[in-house]
Amino acid sequence: MPHDHEHNHIHDHSHGDQLSPSGHPYRKDQDAKLTYWQTMEIAMRELLIEKGVVTPQEITRTIEQMDRRSPADGAKVVARAWVDPGYRARLMADGTAAIAEMGFDPGALRLIAVENTDQIHNVVVCTLCSCYPRNLLGLPPDWYKQRAYRSRVVKTPRAVLREFGTELADNVQIRVHDSTADMRYLVVPARPKGTEKLDETDLAALITRDSMIGVTRLAPQK
Amino acid sequence: MGGLDAGPVVPEDQDFALWEKRVDALMVLTSAKGLFTVDGLRRCVEDMAPEDYENLGYYDRWVSSVNQNLIEAGSYSLEELARKMEQVARRGETYGDCTGS
Structure with missing residues (x-):
């Protein structure tokens, strides 16, 4: 199955023009200029963590589950x-x-x-x-x-x-x-x-x- | 959107960026905790002005909508968000620099 993502995206860094293990180009988001909406995501996430609504572990686990589904x-x-x-x-x-x-x-x-x-x-x-x-x-x-x-x-x-x-x-x-x-x-x-x-x-x-x-x-x- | 004219479908795929997965995870977690529903998510996306809808990326729309729903649910205030966004933006130039963890 070509889109079976087994690798871990959580430690995804930009690798220039290389391809990811699933054969797609890496995206530039990590190293490009921060956008307004990315700023909002970081702020929202940190506020939710500070207020005890979610934990960083829950976020990591949710992303891992998402990556496992295919x-x-x-x-x-x-x-x-x-x-x-x-x-x-x-x-x-x-x-x-x-x-x-x-x-x-x-x-x-x-x-x-x-x-x-x-x-x-x-x-x-x-x-x-x-x-x-x-x-x-x-x-x-x-x-x-x-x-x-x-x-x-x-x-x-x-x-x-x-x-x-x-x-x-x-x-x-x-x-x-x-x-x-x-x-x-x-x-x-x-x-x-x-x-x-x-x-x-x-x-x-x-x-x-x-x-x-x-x-x-x-x-x-x- | 259904029934409007548009160009050909481009059948390409992508890897999701980390920040997009985080938006997705925050949506899944906060809605699972009962802070809002899928209907709430869609309401805020559909309330957008058509030009905003066209110009924003997919997860831009989501983060905007999740944020609106969380403010309505009282999870944090607009002022807290504004202060935190300023703080985040001062950390550096890129998502990698500013994301802290």
Whole structure:
């Protein structure tokens, strides 16, 4: 999984033009001129610590948890649903309970699983901000938060999906799900052809983040 | 925003900067402690003037909103914030210099 962040970001320093272990360029934020909003973050954090609202340890732990979550968690849920019809039924009926059953913390949010088939393709957006099943997929990708995706996918989903390399036949119905503050969607991609002999672990390794947002479909395997 | 015209989607990713993760963590922790709700977070982001919304970065909007919610919750006052921000800004030039810990 290309965006599986295992390394520790807490001690992230600027390394010029080098790439980070996950293959992205380092950002200049640490060494660039302090911005107004960064000043506010530092002030807010220090005030909350001074007043005993949060501790530095809680902040560190929260960031570590955030770094540990990745699309691999969502992939395990999808792979289970593919191999276990009973689990699939429970996931479709009550996503929140079904992911808790696998040991994932659903938080306060309701998780709704939607399933892609030959006839129906689901894609998820948050037009208001960036609501995302972060407990299952980690933090949202940059494009999910950007204006281009949020404004256009509800209006011209076929064109947007094409930009992700996803061509859908005209007879496939597209359902765009707009997330809300307390409802998050997980797309269960269609199990690709050629995977009949794979076990749950190998299946999970095939399932990508973008397929669970619904901007791509999984390619058939040989 | 849904339905407005916009350019192509640029499918690129990024590593989050430390300060962005801290904003995220503060949002998660203070909302888990009941100081505000996701609705409160969104209200303050949606109340922004359209030009501010366009010009600010994603976590700029978040820090602005979390701060507004915490002031409303009485976690600290505007005056305390102003004093602390001045203090922070005097420490140096960069985020690394000023962040203290």
